[in-house]
Amino acid sequence: MAADGKLELYQDNKGEWRWRRYASNGQIVGASSEGYKARADAEANANRDGSKDKWEFYEDKRGEWRWRAFATNGRQVGRASEGYKARRDCEHNARLNGWMG
Structure with missing residues (x-):
């Protein structure tokens, strides 16, 4: 996570744990793409080493750029929470969420 960001863990409507990452300006810069039964599992997902993930930009x-991250087992583990006009802005957002470039 970026040094100036904030991580929020919360329960969704189904009672599953999810995470959202915020930039210092309050904008959401990343979110879990699935829910977890245990809070600790959601937190571990949010703080994992993104260098081992497969990152997809599309x-x-x-016509806006987005990213998705997939774990080595093929499961989607993160995604952009918004679209970006420029790919470089999307890549910057992905770096805030663990993409090594």
């Missing part, structure tokens, strides 16, 4: 239906 343009969504609106």
Whole structure:
């Protein structure tokens, strides 16, 4: 996580634990893409070593750049919470969430 950011762990409507990462300006810069039964599992997912993940950058239906991260077992473990006009802005956001570039 970026030094100026904040990590929030919360329970969703199904009672599963998820995480959101915020930048210092309050904008959400990353979020879990699945829920976890245990809070500790969501926290471990949020703080894992992203250098081992497979990162995918793509343009969504609106033509905005987004990222997804996949663990070595192929499960999606993170995603961009918003689209970006420029790929470099999307890559900056991914770096805040563990992408090594």
